[in-house]
Amino acid sequence: MSEPMIRLDKLTKRYPGHDGAAVDAIDLAMPKGEIVILVGPSGCGKTTTLEMINRLIEPTSGRIFLEGEDVTHVDPDQLRRRMGYVIQQIGLFPHQTIAQNIATVPRMLGWDAKRTNARVDELLHMVGLDPSRYRDRYPKEMSGGQRQRVGVARAMAADPPVMLMDEPFGATDPITRERLQNEFLRIQEDIGKTIVFVTHDIDEAIKMGDRIAILDVGSRVAQYDTPEAILSHPASAFVEQFLGAGILLKRLNLSRVEDVEVATGEWPTIDRGSTGEQARAQLRKSGRSHLLLLDDQRRPARWIGAADLERSDAGTGDLSGLGTEVQACVDLRATLNGALQEMLLNANGVAVVVDREGAYAGTLDLDTIIAAIRRMRAASPDGDVPLDPA
Protein backbone atom coordinates (compact mmCIF):
# COMPACT_ATOMS: atom_id res chain seq x y z
CA MET A 1 0.00 0.00 0.00
CA SER A 2 1.24 3.47 -0.81
CA GLU A 3 1.84 5.99 1.95
CA PRO A 4 -1.50 6.78 3.60
CA MET A 5 -2.64 10.41 3.81
CA ILE A 6 -2.93 10.23 7.58
CA ARG A 7 -1.32 7.70 9.85
CA LEU A 8 -1.78 7.52 13.59
CA ASP A 9 0.96 5.71 15.44
CA LYS A 10 0.12 4.60 18.99
CA LEU A 11 -1.64 7.91 19.48
CA THR A 12 -2.63 8.30 23.12
CA LYS A 13 -4.43 10.85 25.25
CA ARG A 14 -4.56 10.66 29.01
CA TYR A 15 -6.19 13.27 31.20
CA PRO A 16 -4.75 13.93 34.64
CA GLY A 17 -6.93 12.52 37.37
CA HIS A 18 -8.60 9.96 35.11
CA ASP A 19 -7.95 6.25 35.20
CA GLY A 20 -7.21 4.77 31.82
CA ALA A 21 -6.63 6.65 28.62
CA ALA A 22 -9.30 8.59 26.73
CA VAL A 23 -7.54 7.37 23.62
CA ASP A 24 -5.35 4.33 24.14
CA ALA A 25 -2.54 3.88 21.61
CA ILE A 26 -4.64 3.95 18.46
CA ASP A 27 -2.99 2.84 15.22
CA LEU A 28 -4.87 3.80 12.10
CA ALA A 29 -3.95 4.50 8.49
CA MET A 30 -6.27 6.58 6.36
CA PRO A 31 -5.74 6.13 2.61
CA LYS A 32 -5.70 9.09 0.27
CA GLY A 33 -9.06 10.09 -1.20
CA GLU A 34 -11.21 7.95 1.07
CA ILE A 35 -13.86 8.77 3.61
CA VAL A 36 -12.85 7.11 6.85
CA ILE A 37 -15.53 7.01 9.50
CA LEU A 38 -14.78 6.87 13.20
CA VAL A 39 -17.90 5.47 14.80
CA GLY A 40 -18.59 4.22 18.28
CA PRO A 41 -20.70 4.67 21.39
CA SER A 42 -20.56 8.02 23.15
CA GLY A 43 -17.49 8.42 25.31
CA CYS A 44 -15.42 6.02 23.21
CA GLY A 45 -12.92 8.74 22.38
CA LYS A 46 -13.73 9.20 18.69
CA THR A 47 -13.94 13.02 18.89
CA THR A 48 -10.76 13.14 21.00
CA THR A 49 -9.03 11.07 18.32
CA LEU A 50 -10.23 13.44 15.60
CA GLU A 51 -9.17 16.53 17.53
CA MET A 52 -5.72 15.09 18.04
CA ILE A 53 -5.28 14.89 14.26
CA ASN A 54 -5.41 18.69 14.00
CA ARG A 55 -3.95 19.03 17.50
CA LEU A 56 -6.87 20.91 19.02
CA ILE A 57 -6.11 18.32 21.67
CA GLU A 58 -2.42 17.66 22.16
CA PRO A 59 -1.62 13.96 22.32
CA THR A 60 0.05 12.62 25.44
CA SER A 61 2.15 10.25 23.37
CA GLY A 62 2.28 8.66 19.95
CA ARG A 63 2.70 10.28 16.58
CA ILE A 64 0.66 11.71 13.73
CA PHE A 65 1.85 11.53 10.14
CA LEU A 66 0.40 13.63 7.34
CA GLU A 67 1.51 12.37 3.93
CA GLY A 68 4.46 10.70 5.58
CA GLU A 69 5.54 13.83 7.43
CA ASP A 70 5.60 13.68 11.21
CA VAL A 71 3.34 16.57 12.25
CA THR A 72 3.12 15.71 15.94
CA HIS A 73 5.21 18.73 16.88
CA VAL A 74 4.81 21.22 14.03
CA ASP A 75 3.10 24.59 14.60
CA PRO A 76 -0.55 23.63 15.16
CA ASP A 77 -1.97 26.78 13.53
CA GLN A 78 -0.03 26.10 10.33
CA LEU A 79 -1.05 22.44 10.45
CA ARG A 80 -4.74 23.32 10.80
CA ARG A 81 -4.68 25.49 7.71
CA ARG A 82 -3.85 22.32 5.77
CA MET A 83 -6.94 20.55 7.09
CA GLY A 84 -10.55 21.54 6.61
CA TYR A 85 -12.59 21.34 9.81
CA VAL A 86 -16.35 20.99 10.10
CA ILE A 87 -18.16 20.57 13.41
CA GLN A 88 -21.72 19.86 14.41
CA GLN A 89 -22.28 23.39 15.74
CA ILE A 90 -20.92 24.66 12.39
CA GLY A 91 -19.47 27.71 14.15
CA LEU A 92 -19.99 30.26 11.42
CA PHE A 93 -18.90 33.74 12.48
CA PRO A 94 -22.22 35.53 13.02
CA HIS A 95 -20.72 38.98 12.50
CA GLN A 96 -19.27 38.15 9.12
CA THR A 97 -21.00 37.64 5.80
CA ILE A 98 -21.10 34.25 4.16
CA ALA A 99 -18.33 35.34 1.78
CA GLN A 100 -16.14 36.54 4.65
CA ASN A 101 -16.76 33.30 6.53
CA ILE A 102 -15.72 31.18 3.57
CA ALA A 103 -12.68 33.39 2.98
CA THR A 104 -11.30 32.81 6.50
CA VAL A 105 -8.46 30.45 5.62
CA PRO A 106 -7.60 32.06 2.24
CA ARG A 107 -7.28 35.38 4.08
CA MET A 108 -4.91 33.84 6.62
CA LEU A 109 -2.91 32.32 3.78
CA GLY A 110 -2.63 35.75 2.18
CA TRP A 111 -4.60 35.20 -1.03
CA ASP A 112 -5.41 38.34 -3.00
CA ALA A 113 -9.00 39.59 -3.18
CA LYS A 114 -9.60 38.49 -6.75
CA ARG A 115 -8.54 34.92 -6.17
CA THR A 116 -10.46 34.76 -2.89
CA ASN A 117 -13.67 36.10 -4.42
CA ALA A 118 -13.49 33.69 -7.32
CA ARG A 119 -12.96 30.82 -4.90
CA VAL A 120 -15.89 31.90 -2.70
CA ASP A 121 -18.24 31.92 -5.68
CA GLU A 122 -16.93 28.60 -6.91
CA LEU A 123 -17.50 27.01 -3.49
CA LEU A 124 -20.99 28.46 -3.09
CA HIS A 125 -21.86 26.97 -6.48
CA MET A 126 -20.39 23.66 -5.41
CA VAL A 127 -22.56 23.43 -2.31
CA GLY A 128 -25.63 24.50 -4.26
CA LEU A 129 -26.04 28.09 -3.07
CA ASP A 130 -26.39 30.89 -5.62
CA PRO A 131 -23.44 33.22 -4.95
CA SER A 132 -25.17 36.42 -6.05
CA ARG A 133 -27.97 35.68 -3.61
CA TYR A 134 -26.09 34.42 -0.59
CA ARG A 135 -22.59 35.93 -0.73
CA ASP A 136 -23.44 39.02 1.29
CA ARG A 137 -25.89 37.47 3.72
CA TYR A 138 -25.21 36.94 7.38
CA PRO A 139 -25.45 33.46 8.90
CA LYS A 140 -28.60 34.29 10.86
CA GLU A 141 -30.38 34.99 7.60
CA MET A 142 -29.97 31.39 6.48
CA SER A 143 -31.59 28.07 7.41
CA GLY A 144 -29.75 25.36 9.35
CA GLY A 145 -29.15 23.27 6.23
CA GLN A 146 -27.81 26.25 4.31
CA ARG A 147 -25.51 27.14 7.17
CA GLN A 148 -24.15 23.62 7.24
CA ARG A 149 -23.44 23.87 3.50
CA VAL A 150 -21.54 27.09 4.14
CA GLY A 151 -19.64 25.33 6.92
CA VAL A 152 -18.53 22.65 4.45
CA ALA A 153 -17.63 25.31 1.85
CA ARG A 154 -15.58 27.20 4.43
CA ALA A 155 -13.65 24.06 5.34
CA MET A 156 -12.82 23.44 1.67
CA ALA A 157 -11.87 27.05 0.95
CA ALA A 158 -8.12 26.66 0.61
CA ASP A 159 -8.52 23.24 -1.00
CA PRO A 160 -6.91 21.29 1.86
CA PRO A 161 -6.07 17.68 1.07
CA VAL A 162 -7.71 16.56 4.31
CA MET A 163 -11.07 17.34 5.90
CA LEU A 164 -11.95 16.54 9.48
CA MET A 165 -15.67 16.38 10.14
CA ASP A 166 -17.17 15.93 13.60
CA GLU A 167 -20.82 14.88 13.31
CA PRO A 168 -21.19 17.48 10.56
CA PHE A 169 -24.83 16.70 9.84
CA GLY A 170 -25.81 15.73 13.37
CA ALA A 171 -27.81 18.82 14.24
CA THR A 172 -30.10 18.78 11.21
CA ASP A 173 -33.50 17.15 10.80
CA PRO A 174 -33.56 13.72 9.10
CA ILE A 175 -34.69 15.02 5.72
CA THR A 176 -32.09 17.77 5.58
CA ARG A 177 -29.44 15.37 6.84
CA GLU A 178 -30.21 12.88 4.08
CA ARG A 179 -30.00 15.64 1.50
CA LEU A 180 -26.73 17.02 2.90
CA GLN A 181 -25.23 13.54 2.97
CA ASN A 182 -26.13 12.92 -0.67
CA GLU A 183 -24.81 16.31 -1.72
CA PHE A 184 -21.62 15.74 0.16
CA LEU A 185 -21.08 12.35 -1.47
CA ARG A 186 -21.65 13.98 -4.86
CA ILE A 187 -19.10 16.69 -4.06
CA GLN A 188 -16.62 14.12 -2.79
CA GLU A 189 -16.90 12.26 -6.10
CA ASP A 190 -15.42 15.34 -7.75
CA ILE A 191 -12.91 16.48 -5.16
CA GLY A 192 -11.70 13.15 -3.77
CA LYS A 193 -10.47 14.51 -0.43
CA THR A 194 -9.23 12.37 2.39
CA ILE A 195 -11.96 12.73 4.95
CA VAL A 196 -12.04 11.68 8.58
CA PHE A 197 -15.63 11.71 9.69
CA VAL A 198 -16.88 11.16 13.23
CA THR A 199 -20.41 9.97 13.89
CA HIS A 200 -22.26 7.93 16.48
CA ASP A 201 -24.79 6.82 13.87
CA ILE A 202 -23.91 3.48 12.32
CA ASP A 203 -26.34 4.04 9.45
CA GLU A 204 -24.58 7.28 8.56
CA ALA A 205 -21.26 5.46 8.84
CA ILE A 206 -22.36 2.74 6.44
CA LYS A 207 -23.76 5.24 3.99
CA MET A 208 -20.88 7.71 3.98
CA GLY A 209 -17.84 5.56 4.63
CA ASP A 210 -15.36 4.02 2.24
CA ARG A 211 -13.88 2.54 5.39
CA ILE A 212 -15.24 2.37 8.91
CA ALA A 213 -13.34 2.17 12.15
CA ILE A 214 -15.64 0.91 14.88
CA LEU A 215 -14.23 2.15 18.17
CA ASP A 216 -14.69 0.76 21.64
CA VAL A 217 -13.89 2.61 24.87
CA GLY A 218 -10.44 4.20 24.81
CA SER A 219 -10.69 4.49 21.03
CA ARG A 220 -9.65 0.85 20.72
CA VAL A 221 -10.27 -0.23 17.15
CA ALA A 222 -12.76 -3.07 17.28
CA GLN A 223 -12.83 -3.38 13.50
CA TYR A 224 -11.47 -1.33 10.64
CA ASP A 225 -12.70 -2.30 7.21
CA THR A 226 -15.06 -1.48 4.38
CA PRO A 227 -18.76 -1.27 5.26
CA GLU A 228 -19.43 -4.41 3.19
CA ALA A 229 -16.81 -6.41 5.06
CA ILE A 230 -17.96 -5.17 8.46
CA LEU A 231 -21.57 -6.04 7.72
CA SER A 232 -20.75 -9.48 6.38
CA HIS A 233 -18.04 -10.39 8.89
CA PRO A 234 -18.48 -8.53 12.16
CA ALA A 235 -15.19 -9.11 13.97
CA SER A 236 -16.57 -9.43 17.48
CA ALA A 237 -19.66 -9.53 19.60
CA PHE A 238 -19.13 -5.82 20.32
CA VAL A 239 -19.22 -4.97 16.63
CA GLU A 240 -22.30 -7.12 16.09
CA GLN A 241 -24.02 -5.43 18.97
CA PHE A 242 -23.06 -2.03 17.69
CA LEU A 243 -24.32 -2.79 14.20
CA GLY A 244 -27.63 -3.47 15.88
CA ALA A 245 -30.84 -4.78 14.45
CA GLY A 246 -31.57 -5.42 10.82
CA ILE A 247 -28.20 -6.01 9.25
CA LEU A 248 -29.85 -6.91 5.95
CA LEU A 249 -31.73 -3.65 5.84
CA LYS A 250 -28.47 -1.86 6.56
CA ARG A 251 -26.84 -3.65 3.68
CA LEU A 252 -29.53 -2.20 1.46
CA ASN A 253 -27.82 1.10 2.30
CA LEU A 254 -24.70 -0.13 0.59
CA SER A 255 -26.22 -0.88 -2.78
CA ARG A 256 -27.30 1.94 -4.98
CA VAL A 257 -30.08 2.01 -7.49
CA GLU A 258 -27.52 2.17 -10.31
CA ASP A 259 -26.07 -1.15 -9.11
CA VAL A 260 -29.26 -3.07 -9.82
CA GLU A 261 -31.17 -3.41 -13.03
CA VAL A 262 -33.51 -0.51 -13.54
CA ALA A 263 -36.46 -1.51 -15.70
CA THR A 264 -36.96 0.87 -18.59
CA GLY A 265 -39.89 -0.74 -20.40
CA GLU A 266 -42.05 -1.85 -17.49
CA TRP A 267 -44.32 1.16 -17.48
CA PRO A 268 -45.53 3.12 -20.53
CA THR A 269 -44.54 6.77 -20.74
CA ILE A 270 -45.97 9.62 -22.69
CA ASP A 271 -44.77 13.11 -23.53
CA ARG A 272 -46.46 16.17 -22.29
CA GLY A 273 -47.63 17.33 -25.71
CA SER A 274 -49.56 14.14 -26.47
CA THR A 275 -53.32 13.91 -26.75
CA GLY A 276 -55.62 11.85 -24.60
CA GLU A 277 -56.23 9.60 -27.59
CA GLN A 278 -52.54 8.77 -27.91
CA ALA A 279 -52.35 8.18 -24.20
CA ARG A 280 -55.25 5.74 -24.27
CA ALA A 281 -53.70 3.87 -27.17
CA GLN A 282 -50.39 3.68 -25.40
CA LEU A 283 -51.98 2.40 -22.23
CA ARG A 284 -54.00 -0.25 -24.07
CA LYS A 285 -50.93 -1.48 -25.91
CA SER A 286 -48.96 -1.90 -22.70
CA GLY A 287 -51.71 -3.64 -20.80
CA ARG A 288 -50.82 -1.65 -17.71
CA SER A 289 -53.08 0.22 -15.31
CA HIS A 290 -51.18 3.52 -15.41
CA LEU A 291 -48.83 5.46 -17.60
CA LEU A 292 -46.24 8.01 -16.70
CA LEU A 293 -46.43 11.55 -18.04
CA LEU A 294 -43.06 13.20 -18.68
CA ASP A 295 -42.62 16.96 -18.85
CA ASP A 296 -40.62 18.94 -21.40
CA GLN A 297 -37.31 18.05 -19.78
CA ARG A 298 -38.37 14.38 -19.66
CA ARG A 299 -38.80 14.59 -15.90
CA PRO A 300 -41.53 12.32 -14.52
CA ALA A 301 -44.57 14.48 -13.75
CA ARG A 302 -47.73 12.42 -13.15
CA TRP A 303 -49.10 8.92 -12.99
CA ILE A 304 -52.20 8.76 -15.17
CA GLY A 305 -54.62 5.84 -14.88
CA ALA A 306 -57.08 4.48 -17.45
CA ALA A 307 -59.96 5.88 -15.43
CA ASP A 308 -58.43 9.37 -15.52
CA LEU A 309 -58.26 9.21 -19.30
CA GLU A 310 -61.89 8.07 -19.57
CA ARG A 311 -62.98 11.11 -17.65
CA SER A 312 -61.16 13.58 -19.90
CA ASP A 313 -63.15 14.85 -22.85
CA ALA A 314 -62.30 13.15 -26.14
CA GLY A 315 -58.59 13.69 -26.04
CA THR A 316 -58.63 17.46 -26.30
CA GLY A 317 -57.84 18.19 -22.70
CA ASP A 318 -54.38 18.89 -21.35
CA LEU A 319 -52.88 15.72 -19.89
CA SER A 320 -50.96 17.56 -17.21
CA GLY A 321 -54.12 18.06 -15.16
CA LEU A 322 -54.83 14.35 -14.89
CA GLY A 323 -53.88 11.63 -12.49
CA THR A 324 -51.66 12.04 -9.47
CA GLU A 325 -48.34 13.72 -9.04
CA VAL A 326 -45.30 11.43 -8.99
CA GLN A 327 -44.29 11.17 -5.35
CA ALA A 328 -41.74 8.41 -5.21
CA CYS A 329 -38.77 9.60 -7.19
CA VAL A 330 -35.25 8.34 -6.56
CA ASP A 331 -31.89 9.24 -7.94
CA LEU A 332 -29.70 6.63 -9.63
CA ARG A 333 -27.29 7.11 -6.74
CA ALA A 334 -29.92 6.68 -4.05
CA THR A 335 -29.48 3.63 -1.84
CA LEU A 336 -31.75 0.64 -2.22
CA ASN A 337 -32.95 1.34 1.30
CA GLY A 338 -34.04 4.81 0.28
CA ALA A 339 -35.70 3.41 -2.82
CA LEU A 340 -37.50 0.81 -0.73
CA GLN A 341 -38.91 3.49 1.52
CA GLU A 342 -40.12 5.53 -1.44
CA MET A 343 -41.69 2.42 -2.88
CA LEU A 344 -43.60 1.63 0.28
CA LEU A 345 -45.01 5.14 0.23
CA ASN A 346 -46.10 4.95 -3.39
CA ALA A 347 -49.47 3.43 -4.25
CA ASN A 348 -48.10 1.59 -7.29
CA GLY A 349 -45.35 -0.10 -5.31
CA VAL A 350 -42.95 1.32 -7.85
CA ALA A 351 -40.21 3.90 -7.46
CA VAL A 352 -39.51 6.14 -10.43
CA VAL A 353 -35.79 6.43 -11.10
CA VAL A 354 -34.29 9.63 -12.45
CA ASP A 355 -30.79 10.45 -13.62
CA ARG A 356 -28.53 13.26 -12.49
CA GLU A 357 -30.46 15.88 -14.42
CA GLY A 358 -33.78 14.65 -13.07
CA ALA A 359 -34.83 13.01 -16.36
CA TYR A 360 -36.69 9.70 -16.38
CA ALA A 361 -34.35 6.71 -16.27
CA GLY A 362 -36.70 3.81 -15.49
CA THR A 363 -38.55 2.21 -12.65
CA LEU A 364 -37.66 0.00 -9.74
CA ASP A 365 -40.00 -2.47 -8.09
CA LEU A 366 -40.05 -4.62 -5.00
CA ASP A 367 -39.04 -7.79 -6.86
CA THR A 368 -35.77 -6.19 -7.95
CA ILE A 369 -34.94 -5.31 -4.38
CA ILE A 370 -35.82 -8.75 -3.10
CA ALA A 371 -33.56 -10.24 -5.76
CA ALA A 372 -30.77 -7.93 -4.62
CA ILE A 373 -31.23 -9.11 -1.01
CA ARG A 374 -31.05 -12.73 -2.16
CA ARG A 375 -27.79 -12.07 -3.92
CA MET A 376 -26.36 -10.42 -0.80
CA ARG A 377 -27.29 -13.39 1.34
CA ALA A 378 -25.80 -15.77 -1.18
CA ALA A 379 -22.57 -13.74 -1.27
CA SER A 380 -22.30 -13.79 2.49
CA PRO A 381 -19.63 -16.30 3.61
CA ASP A 382 -21.89 -18.28 5.93
CA GLY A 383 -24.44 -18.35 3.15
CA ASP A 384 -26.75 -16.50 5.41
CA VAL A 385 -26.81 -13.41 7.49
CA PRO A 386 -29.24 -14.02 10.31
CA LEU A 387 -32.30 -11.86 10.03
CA ASP A 388 -32.94 -10.07 13.25
CA PRO A 389 -35.62 -11.95 15.22
CA ALA A 390 -37.45 -8.68 15.83
Next chain:
Amino acid sequence: MTALALDLDEAVVGRRQRTLLRRARFVGVPLAVALACLAMYLYVQSQDLDNIERRIITFANIRRAAGEQIEIALWATALTLVIAVPLGIALTRPWARRIAPIVIAVANIGQGIPAIGLLFFVYIQLVRSGSTATVLGMAIYAILPVLRGTMVGLQQVDRGVVKAARGMGMGKGEVLVRVEMPLAVPILLTGVRTALVLTVATAVLAAFIGGGTFGSLIISGQAQGRPLAVAVGSLGAASLAILADWVGGIVEDLLRPKGL
Protein backbone atom coordinates in the same frame (compact mmCIF):
# COMPACT_ATOMS: atom_id res chain seq x y z
CA MET B 1 -39.21 26.48 3.48
CA THR B 2 -42.33 28.16 4.84
CA ALA B 3 -40.89 28.03 8.32
CA LEU B 4 -37.78 29.74 7.06
CA ALA B 5 -39.79 32.43 5.30
CA LEU B 6 -41.72 33.07 8.51
CA ASP B 7 -38.50 33.31 10.50
CA LEU B 8 -37.09 35.82 8.08
CA ASP B 9 -40.31 37.84 8.12
CA GLU B 10 -40.20 37.94 11.87
CA ALA B 11 -36.60 39.04 11.81
CA VAL B 12 -37.49 41.78 9.35
CA VAL B 13 -40.42 42.98 11.45
CA GLY B 14 -38.28 42.91 14.59
CA ARG B 15 -35.62 44.91 12.84
CA ARG B 16 -38.14 47.44 11.58
CA GLN B 17 -39.54 47.94 15.07
CA ARG B 18 -36.08 48.37 16.46
CA THR B 19 -35.23 50.90 13.77
CA LEU B 20 -38.37 52.91 14.53
CA LEU B 21 -37.65 52.87 18.23
CA ARG B 22 -34.07 53.93 17.61
CA ARG B 23 -35.18 56.87 15.45
CA ALA B 24 -37.71 57.99 18.05
CA ARG B 25 -35.05 57.87 20.74
CA PHE B 26 -32.53 59.62 18.53
CA VAL B 27 -34.75 62.69 18.17
CA GLY B 28 -36.98 62.46 21.23
CA VAL B 29 -34.42 62.36 24.05
CA PRO B 30 -32.46 65.53 23.22
CA LEU B 31 -35.73 67.27 22.37
CA ALA B 32 -37.19 66.48 25.80
CA VAL B 33 -34.00 67.62 27.54
CA ALA B 34 -33.97 70.85 25.53
CA LEU B 35 -37.62 71.51 26.39
CA ALA B 36 -36.98 70.97 30.10
CA CYS B 37 -34.01 73.33 30.05
CA LEU B 38 -35.99 75.92 28.08
CA ALA B 39 -38.82 75.73 30.61
CA MET B 40 -36.35 76.21 33.43
CA TYR B 41 -34.77 79.15 31.61
CA LEU B 42 -38.14 80.87 31.11
CA TYR B 43 -39.10 80.21 34.72
CA VAL B 44 -35.82 81.70 36.02
CA GLN B 45 -36.28 84.70 33.72
CA SER B 46 -39.78 85.30 35.09
CA GLN B 47 -38.52 85.28 38.70
CA ASP B 48 -37.20 88.25 40.58
CA LEU B 49 -33.70 87.02 41.52
CA ASP B 50 -31.99 88.35 44.62
CA ASN B 51 -28.31 89.16 44.79
CA ILE B 52 -27.13 85.74 45.90
CA GLU B 53 -29.23 83.91 43.35
CA ARG B 54 -27.93 86.21 40.64
CA ARG B 55 -24.38 85.33 41.67
CA ILE B 56 -24.93 81.57 41.67
CA ILE B 57 -27.19 81.18 38.65
CA THR B 58 -25.12 82.59 35.81
CA PHE B 59 -24.43 81.21 32.34
CA ALA B 60 -20.74 81.24 33.10
CA ASN B 61 -21.28 79.10 36.19
CA ILE B 62 -23.54 76.67 34.36
CA ARG B 63 -21.11 76.37 31.47
CA ARG B 64 -18.20 75.75 33.81
CA ALA B 65 -20.17 73.23 35.87
CA ALA B 66 -21.21 71.33 32.76
CA GLY B 67 -17.65 71.39 31.42
CA GLU B 68 -16.19 70.10 34.70
CA GLN B 69 -18.79 67.40 35.00
CA ILE B 70 -18.30 66.17 31.43
CA GLU B 71 -14.53 66.24 31.81
CA ILE B 72 -14.57 64.25 35.03
CA ALA B 73 -16.99 61.72 33.58
CA LEU B 74 -14.98 61.25 30.39
CA TRP B 75 -11.68 60.81 32.24
CA ALA B 76 -13.29 58.44 34.71
CA THR B 77 -14.89 56.38 31.93
CA ALA B 78 -11.66 56.29 29.96
CA LEU B 79 -9.73 55.18 33.03
CA THR B 80 -12.37 52.55 33.73
CA LEU B 81 -12.12 51.18 30.19
CA VAL B 82 -8.33 51.04 30.32
CA ILE B 83 -8.49 49.02 33.53
CA ALA B 84 -11.64 46.97 33.19
CA VAL B 85 -11.54 45.78 29.56
CA PRO B 86 -8.05 44.23 29.63
CA LEU B 87 -8.81 42.85 33.08
CA GLY B 88 -12.05 41.34 31.78
CA ILE B 89 -10.23 39.80 28.82
CA ALA B 90 -7.52 38.39 31.08
CA LEU B 91 -10.03 36.92 33.51
CA THR B 92 -11.86 35.03 30.77
CA ARG B 93 -8.69 33.27 29.58
CA PRO B 94 -8.58 29.63 30.65
CA TRP B 95 -5.59 30.14 32.97
CA ALA B 96 -7.49 32.75 35.01
CA ARG B 97 -10.56 30.65 35.62
CA ARG B 98 -9.72 30.23 39.30
CA ILE B 99 -9.03 33.83 40.19
CA ALA B 100 -11.94 35.33 38.22
CA PRO B 101 -14.54 34.91 41.01
CA ILE B 102 -12.21 36.58 43.51
CA VAL B 103 -11.66 39.62 41.30
CA ILE B 104 -15.38 39.88 40.65
CA ALA B 105 -16.03 39.79 44.39
CA VAL B 106 -13.54 42.61 44.96
CA ALA B 107 -15.14 44.65 42.19
CA ASN B 108 -18.52 44.01 43.80
CA ILE B 109 -17.24 45.42 47.09
CA GLY B 110 -15.90 48.41 45.15
CA GLN B 111 -19.37 49.18 43.99
CA GLY B 112 -20.93 48.38 47.33
CA ILE B 113 -19.03 51.15 49.12
CA PRO B 114 -21.04 54.39 49.21
CA ALA B 115 -19.69 56.61 46.45
CA ILE B 116 -19.29 59.61 48.72
CA GLY B 117 -17.22 57.60 51.20
CA LEU B 118 -15.01 56.34 48.40
CA LEU B 119 -14.46 59.90 47.16
CA PHE B 120 -13.45 61.21 50.58
CA PHE B 121 -11.15 58.24 51.05
CA VAL B 122 -9.36 58.80 47.74
CA TYR B 123 -9.21 62.55 48.41
CA ILE B 124 -7.81 62.31 51.88
CA GLN B 125 -5.57 59.27 51.48
CA LEU B 126 -4.37 59.46 47.90
CA VAL B 127 -4.66 62.72 46.00
CA ARG B 128 -5.32 66.24 47.19
CA SER B 129 -6.97 67.46 44.02
CA GLY B 130 -10.74 67.47 43.94
CA SER B 131 -11.18 66.63 40.27
CA THR B 132 -8.39 64.00 40.15
CA ALA B 133 -9.75 62.37 43.28
CA THR B 134 -13.21 62.33 41.72
CA VAL B 135 -11.90 60.77 38.52
CA LEU B 136 -10.13 58.04 40.49
CA GLY B 137 -13.06 57.40 42.77
CA MET B 138 -15.55 57.29 39.93
CA ALA B 139 -13.31 54.93 37.96
CA ILE B 140 -13.13 52.50 40.88
CA TYR B 141 -16.87 52.81 41.19
CA ALA B 142 -17.54 52.16 37.51
CA ILE B 143 -15.14 49.26 36.98
CA LEU B 144 -17.69 46.63 37.92
CA PRO B 145 -20.24 47.18 35.12
CA VAL B 146 -17.52 47.33 32.46
CA LEU B 147 -15.67 44.32 33.90
CA ARG B 148 -18.92 42.38 34.02
CA GLY B 149 -19.85 43.49 30.52
CA THR B 150 -16.49 42.40 29.16
CA MET B 151 -16.52 39.04 30.92
CA VAL B 152 -20.13 38.17 30.21
CA GLY B 153 -19.72 39.42 26.65
CA LEU B 154 -16.75 37.14 26.09
CA GLN B 155 -18.22 34.18 27.96
CA GLN B 156 -21.45 34.18 25.94
CA VAL B 157 -19.56 33.81 22.67
CA ASP B 158 -20.62 30.46 21.22
CA ARG B 159 -17.90 27.88 22.03
CA GLY B 160 -18.54 26.27 18.66
CA VAL B 161 -17.56 29.50 16.93
CA VAL B 162 -14.31 29.71 18.87
CA LYS B 163 -13.58 26.04 18.28
CA ALA B 164 -14.20 26.41 14.55
CA ALA B 165 -11.89 29.43 14.46
CA ARG B 166 -9.11 27.57 16.28
CA GLY B 167 -9.70 24.51 14.13
CA MET B 168 -9.16 26.55 10.97
CA GLY B 169 -5.77 27.68 12.22
CA MET B 170 -6.46 31.05 13.81
CA GLY B 171 -4.07 31.86 16.63
CA LYS B 172 -5.43 32.63 20.10
CA GLY B 173 -4.80 36.37 19.74
CA GLU B 174 -6.43 36.43 16.33
CA VAL B 175 -9.48 34.58 17.65
CA LEU B 176 -9.75 37.17 20.43
CA VAL B 177 -9.47 40.17 18.11
CA ARG B 178 -11.37 38.92 15.08
CA VAL B 179 -14.01 36.72 16.68
CA GLU B 180 -14.43 37.00 20.43
CA MET B 181 -14.20 40.77 20.87
CA PRO B 182 -16.55 41.70 17.99
CA LEU B 183 -19.10 39.21 19.34
CA ALA B 184 -18.69 40.56 22.88
CA VAL B 185 -19.14 44.17 21.77
CA PRO B 186 -22.92 44.51 22.31
CA ILE B 187 -22.79 43.31 25.92
CA LEU B 188 -19.49 45.09 26.58
CA LEU B 189 -21.01 48.36 25.37
CA THR B 190 -24.01 47.95 27.65
CA GLY B 191 -21.54 47.87 30.54
CA VAL B 192 -19.72 50.92 29.21
CA ARG B 193 -22.98 52.80 28.84
CA THR B 194 -23.91 51.97 32.43
CA ALA B 195 -20.49 53.16 33.58
CA LEU B 196 -20.78 56.37 31.61
CA VAL B 197 -24.20 57.23 33.05
CA LEU B 198 -23.03 56.25 36.52
CA THR B 199 -20.00 58.52 36.39
CA VAL B 200 -21.84 61.46 34.82
CA ALA B 201 -24.60 61.23 37.40
CA THR B 202 -22.39 60.78 40.46
CA ALA B 203 -19.78 63.33 39.35
CA VAL B 204 -21.84 65.96 41.21
CA LEU B 205 -20.26 64.57 44.39
CA ALA B 206 -16.99 66.16 43.27
CA ALA B 207 -18.39 69.44 44.61
CA PHE B 208 -17.86 68.16 48.16
CA ILE B 209 -14.12 68.01 47.60
CA GLY B 210 -13.83 71.13 45.51
CA GLY B 211 -14.13 69.49 42.12
CA GLY B 212 -16.79 71.82 40.79
CA THR B 213 -19.59 70.35 38.58
CA PHE B 214 -23.31 70.99 38.93
CA GLY B 215 -22.87 69.77 42.49
CA SER B 216 -21.36 73.16 43.33
CA LEU B 217 -24.61 74.92 42.31
CA ILE B 218 -26.58 72.45 44.39
CA ILE B 219 -24.34 72.81 47.44
CA SER B 220 -24.22 76.62 47.29
CA GLY B 221 -27.95 76.82 46.80
CA GLN B 222 -28.51 74.45 49.70
CA ALA B 223 -26.06 76.27 52.00
CA GLN B 224 -27.56 79.64 51.29
CA GLY B 225 -31.14 78.55 51.27
CA ARG B 226 -31.78 79.23 47.59
CA PRO B 227 -33.92 76.31 46.26
CA LEU B 228 -33.94 77.80 42.76
CA ALA B 229 -30.17 77.32 42.50
CA VAL B 230 -30.56 73.73 43.74
CA ALA B 231 -33.21 73.15 41.07
CA VAL B 232 -31.03 74.57 38.29
CA GLY B 233 -28.04 72.47 39.41
CA SER B 234 -30.14 69.32 39.64
CA LEU B 235 -31.70 69.84 36.23
CA GLY B 236 -28.25 70.41 34.77
CA ALA B 237 -26.88 67.21 36.28
CA ALA B 238 -29.94 65.19 35.28
CA SER B 239 -29.81 66.54 31.71
CA LEU B 240 -26.17 65.53 31.38
CA ALA B 241 -26.88 62.02 32.67
CA ILE B 242 -29.78 61.58 30.27
CA LEU B 243 -27.72 62.85 27.34
CA ALA B 244 -24.86 60.56 28.33
CA ASP B 245 -27.24 57.62 28.15
CA TRP B 246 -28.44 58.88 24.78
CA VAL B 247 -24.92 59.12 23.40
CA GLY B 248 -24.19 55.67 24.83
CA GLY B 249 -27.21 54.27 22.99
CA ILE B 250 -26.07 55.77 19.70
CA VAL B 251 -22.56 54.44 20.16
CA GLU B 252 -23.99 50.99 20.89
CA ASP B 253 -25.99 51.09 17.67
CA LEU B 254 -23.03 52.25 15.64
CA LEU B 255 -20.56 49.76 17.01
CA ARG B 256 -22.79 46.68 17.13
CA PRO B 257 -21.46 44.35 14.41
CA LYS B 258 -23.86 43.72 11.58
CA GLY B 259 -25.29 40.26 11.46
CA LEU B 260 -25.90 39.94 15.20
